[in-house]
Amino acid sequence: xxxxxxxxxxxxxxxxxxxxxxxxxxxxxxxxxxxxxxxxxxxxxxxxxxxxxxxxxxxxxxxxxxxxxxxxxxxxxxxxxxxxxxxxxxxxxxxxxxxxxxxxxxxxxxxxxxxxxxxxxxxxxxxxxxxxxxxxxxxxxxxxxxxxxxxxxxxxxxxxxxxxxxxxxxxxxxxxxxxxxxxxxxxxxxxxxxxxxxxxxxxxxxxxxxxxxxxxxxxxxxxxxxxxxxxxxxxxxxxxxxxxxxxxxxxxxxxxxxxxxxxxxxxxxxxxxxxxxxxxxxxxxxxxxxxxxxxxxxxxxxxxxxxxxxxxxxxxxxxxxxxxxxxxxxxxxxxxxxxxxxxxxxxxxxxxxxxxxxxxxxxxxxxxxxxxxxxxxxxxxxxxxxxxxxxxxxxxxxxxxxxxxxxxxxxxxxxxxxxxxxxxxxxxxxx
Ligand code: PMP
Numbered sequence: 001x002x003x004x005x006x007x008x009x010x011x012x013x014x015x016x017x018x019x020x021x022x023x024x025x026x027x028x029x030x031x032x033x034x035x036x037x038x039x040x041x042x043x044x045x046x047x048x049x050x051x052x053x054x055x056x057x058x059x060x061x062x063x064x065x066x067x068x069x070x071x072x073x074x075x076x077x078x079x080x081x082x083x084x085x086x087x088x089x090x091x092x093x094x095x096x097x098x099x100x101x102x103x104x105x106x107x108x109x110x111x112x113x114x115x116x117x118x119x120x121x122x123x124x125x126x127x128x129x130x131x132x133x134x135x136x137x138x139x140x141x142x143x144x145x146x147x148x149x150x151x152x153x154x155x156x157x158x159x160x161x162x163x164x165x166x167x168x169x170x171x172x173x174x175x176x177x178x179x180x181x182x183x184x185x186x187x188x189x190x191x192x193x194x195x196x197x198x199x200x201x202x203x204x205x206x207x208x209x210x211x212x213x214x215x216x217x218x219x220x221x222x223x224x225x226x227x228x229x230x231x232x233x234x235x236x237x238x239x240x241x242x243x244x245x246x247x248x249x250x251x252x253x254x255x256x257x258x259x260x261x262x263x264x265x266x267x268x269x270x271x272x273x274x275x276x277x278x279x280x281x282x283x284x285x286x287x288x289x290x291x292x293x294x295x296x297x298x299x300x301x302x303x304x305x306x307x308x309x310x311x312x313x314x315x316x317x318x319x320x321x322x323x324x325x326x327x328x329x330x331x332x333x334x335x336x337x338x339x340x341x342x343x344x345x346x347x348x349x350x351x352x353x354x355x356x357x358x359x360x361x362x363x364x365x366x367x368x369x370x371x372x373x374x375x376x377x378x379x380x381x382x383x384x385x386x387x388x389x390x391x392x393x394x395x396x397x398x399x400x401x402x403x404x405x406x407x408x409x410x411x412x413x414x415x416x417x418x419x420x421x422x423x424x425x426x427x428x429x430x431x
Pocket of ligand 1: 109110111112114137138139140210214215243244245246272273
């Protein structure tokens with residue numbers, strides 16, 4: 001492919017695709033192939049992928065491709081016929097979860113999962129009142145934009161509907177309450193919300209929250225906050241929906257799920273993204289009691305959710321995570337990279353914070369360590385320069401000043417060195 005071809009694609013995008021789709025980087029990439037932790041552009045240039053968490057076990061993993069192809073050649077239907085693949089997959093998935101989470105609904109995107117989770121919770125509690133964390137993102141449907149401060153408080157957003165109650169972003173680094181003991185501050189905000197609801201004669205439907213925040217800026221919650229928040233929500237009659245769409249399946253390194261890192265058990269968990277390694281596959285998993293209550297005569301049917309090909313892909317992904325010991329790799333490589341980045345923080349004034357777990361890391365850039373003014377333009381510059389040097393990353397957080405690192409789990413220590421050395425060089429240059 002020539003550069004002319006790249007311009008052509010851009011032109012066709014402008015003509016035929018929605019203008020609200022975004023493109024990464026000042027000079028957009030035309031990626032034509034992927035393998036493991038590497039992507040290749042139309043000119044054959046290799047890029048180290050530090051950001052595509054969806055391709056969890058590596059781009060185009062042969063075992064996943066094979067599983068999809070073999071199942072496609074045999075059969076692809078829907079859940080109205082008996083099929084071994086879906087039941088085996090449900091069994092394998094739930095065996096990775098706390099025992100109360102035993103009933104699966106299969107869907108085709110994280111948004112679909114969260115939408116369904118809201119339906120389950122609202123039906124169970126007979127309440128629409130929803131508590132969320134500031135800056136959180138839970139998906140793109142109408143119902144999810146309504147519970148995603150990242151969107152409703154962002155450009156084009158219309159603010160929160162009256163049934164959505166937001167706890168300020170529980171960010172121990174730059175949030176309303178700071179430091180290791182900041183849980184108390186955020187719990188007091190939750191207490192105010194619960195109190196107000198009670199005063200209005202309303203009850204909580206659900207609290208929806210990620211155990212480790214993604215779009216909110218790679219945030220590790222203040223110690224003990226989530227556990228106590230869930231207890232308070234339950235005490236007030238609400239359910240906890242854990243959104244693990246971005247963080248599950250071993251990425252945390254120390255644990256398979258984010259909920260385990262916070263020592264919590266949700267009433268409903270939603271999973272997706274990495275689950276299908278790029279194939280549209282996601283799920284809602286809940287307790288029998290909640291699922292039974294939802295079984296009120298209205299059928300749950302999903303044309304594609306739980307189809308044999310998707311389930312075969314999901315099973316292959318689980319097998320690869322185990323077979324290639326990828327959770328351990330996330331732990332080892334993630335800790336190694338985290339240490340390298342912490343060393344960079346000592347030398348570069350722009351780095352305000354390095355945080356995360358396993359291969360889910362964030363480097364927050366600030367112009368001033370006292371005011372913590374976000375260095376968004378600098379972060380954008382770093383990302384573009386890293387790309388020029390052959391490493392793909394992105395920025396996020398409400399101020400777009402957090403560099404996100406969430407590569408396929410096959411990312412290795414050599415890759416970690418290349419990333420940190422290149423970042424070191426670029427930050428020196430910027431300074
Ligand atoms: N929840 C979280 C935490 C997410 O990060 C995302 C996607 N960024 C979603 C839900 C929505 O998932 P999808 O894009 O698959 O609809």
